Amino acid sequence: MIIHEEICVGCGRCQPYCPTGAIRYDGLKSRIEQDICYECSTCLRAAHCPVDAIAESPNVYDYPRALRRYFSDPSATHAATGIQGRGTEESKTNDVTHRVGPGEVGVAIEIGRPTLGMSLLDIQRITRAIARAGVHKIEAHNPIHSMIANEATGELKPELLGERVLSAIIEIKVKRDELRGILRTLLEVAKEVDSVFCIDACTIVDQGLAIPEEVLDSIRAEGLTWRPNAKINMGLGRAWE
Amino acid sequence: MTHSLHREGSLESLAKDYVLFIYPARGFNYKGSAPKIRHNVELLYQAGPVNMIPTSLRRNMYSGVTNEEILESITVEGTRVYSVFNDREKLKQALALIKEADEGISIMVSGIIDDVRQIAAELGITPHMVNLSLGIHGRTDRLAPADIREFTTMCGHGVVSPHLVKDMIRRVKTGKISEWDGSVIMAEPCTCGIFNPYRSAELLREKLPLYTVDRW
Ligand code: SF4
Ligand code: SF4
Secondary structure, three states: EEEOOOOOOOOOOHHHHOOOOOOOEOOEEEEEOOOOOOOHHHHHHHOOOOOOOOOOOOOOOOOOHHHHHHHHHHOEEEOOOOOOOOOOOOOHHHHHOOOOOOOOOEEEEEEEOOOOOOEHHHHHHHHHHHHHHOOOOOOOOHHHHHHEEEOOEEEEEEOOOOEEEEEEEEEEEEHHHHHHHHHHHHHHHHOOOEEEEEEEEEEOOOOOOOOOOHHHHHHHHHOOOOOOOOEEOOOOOOOOO | OOOOOOOOOOHHHHHOOOEEEOOOOOOOOOHHHHHHHHHEEEEHHHHHOOEEOOOOOOOOOOOOHHHHHHHOOOOOOOOOOOEEEEEHHHHHHHHHHHHHHHHOOEEEEEEEEHHHHHHHHOOOOOOEEEEEEEEEEEEEHHOOHHHHHHOOOOOOOOOOOEEEEEHHHHHHHOOOOOOOHHHHHOOOOOOOOOOOOHHHHHHHHHHHHOOOOOOO
């Protein structure tokens, strides 16, 4: 995003809207720090600049900078997947797709959340750690899949590593008895990343929304707890195509 | 996309905050989904959501669109709808109507697990899957304070900036804006329409005494 210097009146209204603090005063005008701007469009969409000085930068869709927009602007459709957003339908449609089956756990690593963002180097730190732990399959419909240069090592395409995005989700699937190992790996790599990530674990429930003990035991065994609020697929969908 | 999973706050506050998604599955039930999704949204309206957005419009209830415009926009196959309820009974009513209509589109609810379990039992619904949040890891020292995150995590994509929350606290506290208007301003950047302005107005009231503001 850019601010047209000749138009900006320096009211500062746009500044609090920026999640990364990229809009700052430069003299009497506001200016966007291009290195740290995530291209999330929040300032353009919501800040209501009184003189319309905020504009999309001409190079926003140039590769690899375009990644910033695809991952950071919730209304942008990702070129690689045709899906709006950073992830896939994951647990949201599992009652129809059965992508994560009985005896499996879908694990999502939501990097940069809540509201911190990160360099793609942090994504690589995590994909490498997962690969070392023996998980080489990132969900194919997830945009991160197309960023991987080497599935065996978890390395990303080198030209991407200078980019920053507001959030991204690494989605993998493990057997229930492998959950503990992958959680341990994530807790170890957490010491190396320069951002934050949330861990999600999704699993098919037993009758009466009973969460399988085997899954809870693995979570407890790594010293983790789960929040009292969760996301629940109500099981009301069905396939017809 | 798991953007409604990590809402933070007290149990009491989260008990007034349930996200409901209507979500067709690409390749499984996209074809012919538009009228079914539209019907589900008509049912949602009967229960009274406090925010809603269809992906066909990308404008939420506080951006000047009418309920009719929202419904009229749902003609595209695969339109997804995101909504929020601020009351357990309203959520239950929405689920009861959707279950009875049986349109076959996936429904996700984010909220307190025990409450959703109870509602499902009361309605004879058999939930399929749970997605648990195992917390935040890494450089948590770089995060905004927990009480600011109670606002910002209502937008899972992170486009409600902690700076905006602090600015609204300052503006409400200095009498420049009401708690409700400040909440609607915070809701606007959230393009998934799952920021709950009723909850944030309550949160503003609760947090105001905790923050000092500059005199000028
Ligand atoms: S596009 Fe997003 S990150 Fe960039 S300046 Fe605007 S609000 Fe900040
Ligand atoms: S809102 Fe517009 S005029 Fe005001 S500081 Fe930002 S760009 Fe400049």
